[in-house]
Amino acid sequence: MKVEPETLSGFPFLTGTIRLLVSLILLSVFLTNCTKEKPFRETMFLMGTLVEIVAYPDSQQVRDAVGRAFRRMEKVEALADLKAPDSPLASLRRGEDADLPYELLQVLSVALDVARKSGGAFDPTMGELVALWGFDRNEPNVPGSFQISEAMGSVGYERLSVDGVRVRVFGKPVWLELGGIAKGYAVDEAVRVLRESGVRAGIVNAGGDLRAFGEKPGGKRWRIGVQDPDDPQGLLGVLSLKDGSVATSGDYERYFEVDDIRYHHILDPNTGRPSRSGIRSTTVVASECVLADALATAAFVLGPDRGRELFEGQNGVEGILVIEDGQILKTSGIGSVIEFESR
Ligand code: ADP
Ligand code: MG
DSSP: OOOOTTTTTTTTTTOOHHHHHHHHHHHHHHHHHHHHTTOEEEEEEEEEEEEEEEESOOHHHHHHHHHHHHHHHHHHHHHHTTOOTTOTTTHTTTTTTOOOOOHHHHHHHHHHHHHTTTTTTTOTTOOHHHHHHHTTTTTOOOOOOHHHHHHHHTTTTTGEETTTTTEEEEESOOOOOTTTTHHHHHHHHHHHHHHHHTEEEEEEEEEEEEEESOOGGGGGEEEEEEEEETTEOOOOEEEEEEEEEEEEEEESSSEETTTTEEEEEEEEETTTTEOOOSEEEEEEEESSSSOOOOOHHHHHHHHHHHHHHHHTTSSSSSEEEEETTEEEOOOOTBBBBBEEEEE
């Protein structure tokens, strides 16, 4: 059996004093590294949530990069503001074709892909319904059945097609709603800016939808807590990632209650009402945050079994689904490909 010599006793010629000196030098090198490796952290309120960027190491270059990453997120937020009168999306709302900026084309292409893969459980054309329920204005109310069925007539991702930069609308006007995906895209864009600016490692966290990149100093994995839907201050467990994205959709994130009924903000395109699929929350791990964000919303609507199937059907995607009865479903890679410690 080979026994590794202890670091210092591997040098038997060192006297006690020299050993002490070497130890002190090693300790000071270690401490200097620790201080150098402290990250820079900054938070900003964006896209309806608190966004935190943690970037290594804390230097002027990294601070400037974090500033640029936030500016990029602000730009994505402005583009995804569907109510801006000069937005090209206003044309789609009038039923006219429109040329969209590159960023919106990218978001829309992932949105349409997830819409197809989820059989329309995720649908980016839910704008009129979301507005009817008041989730877009933070003035939620329960609409009447007649209003709901009318607004449902405007839902239908199949009526959109993308041809280069041109988005075509078929039939009725289309009211885009990117609330279930735009945050994820903004996180990806912030990470892209950080990397292009030479930031070695970091994490961009938009209220739980996040992406970690690069090697954390000390080679440790990024540890991401998964919230407990029954007690959102507490954790169900902790995911450990080398890098990648995590996004969660839950019925505890945005909701209002009337007569003890909880109306949350994830709507089922088939009923026009908050989805009642038996799920409390879905957490997705994927390399891109835009995909994780859309898939989390989609699986929430699909329900436990079809939701898990949606995750399993895609390379590099894993997920955790919390069911109403408290059961936790996991895809096959949770616990093997992706470490997960339950609490
Ligand atoms: P959060 O913004 O809290 O992270 P989600 O990513 O789950 O939550 O997205 C919820 C938002 O997505 C809603 O506020 C609404 O704007 C939009 N949305 C609601 N239902 C759907 C749906 N079935 N498909 C696509 N988008 C939806
Ligand atoms: Mg989402």
